[in-house]
Amino acid sequence: MKDPTTQFGVYLKEAPLKIFAGEEKTVYYIHVGVLLACKSSTANVRINGHWKDTGDGAIDWTHFDRQTVECVLHYLYTGDYYVPYFLPMKGSAVEGVQKSLDQAENNVDEPPSPLSTLSTCDALPPTESSLLEGDTTKRPLTPIRNCVKAGFPVENMKTAAGFVVVKDSEHDKHVIGASVLMHSKVYSFAHQHFFSDLANFALQRLTQVLALAPDDCALMFPYLADAIRHIYDTTPGPEIQEDPARKLLSQYVAMNYTHLAGEELSALVEEGGDLMIDISKKLVRLLTTNTSEIFCLERKVHSLSAEVGELQTICKDKEQEIQNLQARYESEVTTLSAIKNSRKKKSGSLY
Structure with a gap:
């Protein structure tokens, strides 16, 4: 592999080419070696083509600013x-x-x-x-x-x-x-x-x-x-x-x-033209995707709603179970309290 510094030195040994740019034909210069490095470019073909010896060798890029x-x-x-x-x-x-x-x-x-x-x-x-x-x-x-x-x-x-x-x-x-x-x-x-x-x-x-x-x-x-x-x-x-x-x-x-x-x-x-055709295709994709996403979200919402309904039913059952347990607890507490009071009365009558 060639040393980049040496390669750049080779570029500087060659006379640069003139380039015309823009409608005002502003003049720029570029080293031939720089263009030759772009193998498939039109500039490379311009330099190495069979017409390379024709004209003054200037490159016309006036169609770009x-x-x-x-x-x-x-x-x-x-x-x-x-x-x-x-x-x-x-x-x-x-x-x-x-x-x-x-x-x-x-x-x-x-x-x-x-x-x-x-x-x-x-x-x-x-x-x-x-x-x-x-x-x-x-x-x-x-x-x-x-x-x-x-x-x-x-x-x-x-x-x-x-x-x-x-x-x-x-x-x-x-x-x-x-x-x-x-x-x-x-x-x-x-x-x-x-x-x-x-x-x-x-x-x-x-x-x-x-x-x-x-x-x-x-x-x-x-x-x-x-x-x-x-x-x-x-x-x-x-x-x-x-x-x-x-x-x-x-x-x-x-x-x-x-x-x-x-x-x-x-x-x-x-x-109009190709732009609107391209945009229309992409908008259709966007709408199709959004529609599919909305459909998926609706299914998910329906599924979650059903799940919430089931959980609410379970919740009600658990609440009823809690109420029953609480009533049973209160009943047992009342019974125990009555037994204690009865025992106290009996023990008092013995004396």
């Missing part, structure tokens, strides 16, 4: 990325994020974040531990927090996405919505360009953020709506394959449907 591309580049070099919070948001959110980043740099012994509780699946059977495994048509919807893969890193760096989300969510709930949108964009990029490891990573980060979403889910709009539209516009439909990000987002909406009710959700519903 520069924030998304920066996250991708950050991941390719470090194995992690943080959400760039220069997305449009309230000033308090930006200040909160900066405060969190400063704390991350200064506090080495930071206590475990709430995300650490999500890094392993709860005690569930194998078929319940992931959205991607097993037949899901006849079982309850898996809670979002149970969809995080066991052993998935909570944060590789103190400024990682998960850390920032946890810290700043205490100050501004809209930051979580912005994180949902950015992780969705990174997943979409990785999916389209066949960066499989990055796609899995972004999907897990998205799952972690959704698991930490505030109780008032409406605060996540409009970011959540944009994330859903982006995923459904850039990933294949069910006729080709079941996309895990689609399943995750539709499941989140279905499980929080009443909390998400409002104009934003109504607009999504009116758009």
Whole structure:
């Protein structure tokens, strides 16, 4: 196995490639070796393909905004990325994020974040531990927090996405919505360009953020709506394959449907398409499960009611038995008292 330091040195010996990102065609540079490490990606094919000597060698990623591309580049070099919070948001959110980043740099012994509780699946059977495994048509919807893969890193760096989300969510709930949108964009990029490891990573980060979403889910709009539209516009439909990000987002909406009710959700519903088909299927599962649970609870209540009736009958019998014993006791006490009095009278007459 090659020494990572030596391998990184090899990367630095090669001239970097130019990347154009976003509509404004912002220029970035990346070392060839970093892209070559992603064997199945389109970037690898672009470098090694038979057309590699054509053009100026620049990579065109202008169909994704520069924030998304920066996250991708950050991941390719470090194995992690943080959400760039220069997305449009309230000033308090930006200040909160900066405060969190400063704390991350200064506090080495930071206590475990709430995300650490999500890094392993709860005690569930194998078929319940992931959205991607097993037949899901006849079982309850898996809670979002149970969809995080066991052993998935909570944060590789103190400024990682998960850390920032946890810290700043205490100050501004809209930051979580912005994180949902950015992780969705990174997943979409990785999916389209066949960066499989990055796609899995972004999907897990998205799952972690959704698991930490505030109780008032409406605060996540409009970011959540944009994330859903982006995923459904850039990933294949069910006729080709079941996309895990689609399943995750539709499941989140279905499980929080009443909390998400409002104009934003109504607009999504009116758009129809694959999203509403997916949500409808999951709502049917949810209702079926709830109906089954209600039926089971009704049977249990009926059984308990019958048991209570039997216990009440036993109780009445015992009360009657106690009353009989008490009457017998009082009768015997009266008899004994009469005998004692009679003996006293007899003994007195002898003298």
